[in-house]
Amino acid sequence: MAKKKAEEFQKEKEIFLDHIQKAGLRRTSQRDLILEIFLKTEEHLSSEDLYWLVQKKDPNVGHTTVYRTLKLLTEAGLAREVRFGDGKTYYEHHYNHEHHDHMICTECGKVIEFFSAEIEEWQDKMAEKFGFKPTHHSLRMWGICAECQARESELQSTPSGAQPRVRVKSMMGN
């Protein structure tokens, strides 16, 4: 782990412990483990995803504990909830992470993170136009990623796709 990463990790741990104390909760080795695995995974995780990662390290940790810890992480400002329209709630790192928006592939579920200063500016202008005071936003685009598009066009150009036409031709010839 790089030095800067390690320092950041330490800071996030402190924030979490501080939050737990303020909430009147005990520090437990299970919560520590969940926090550690969450911080080490740079992905969008559902509580189910995180549960399975935690299970590999400690099978005694229950799903409810994982879910509750994720809620605590969110309250502490370390995690952020994101939804991609599949009915699940995902969590991503929030502390010291720049704002970004998401593109979601409806074929393979891949999530692409992006940031555009121009889009952000236009959003602010739109809000201003309507006298709207935005507190936060989440811009999401659904569609098909480059890999899935390539796979689809490959499938379409295979000879099997042309077979029915050949068959029709020969039937007409008989």
Ligand SMILES: [Zn+2]
């Ligand atoms: Zn944005």
Ligand SMILES: [Zn+2]
């Ligand atoms: Zn895809």
Ligand SMILES: [Zn+2]
């Ligand atoms: Zn994200």
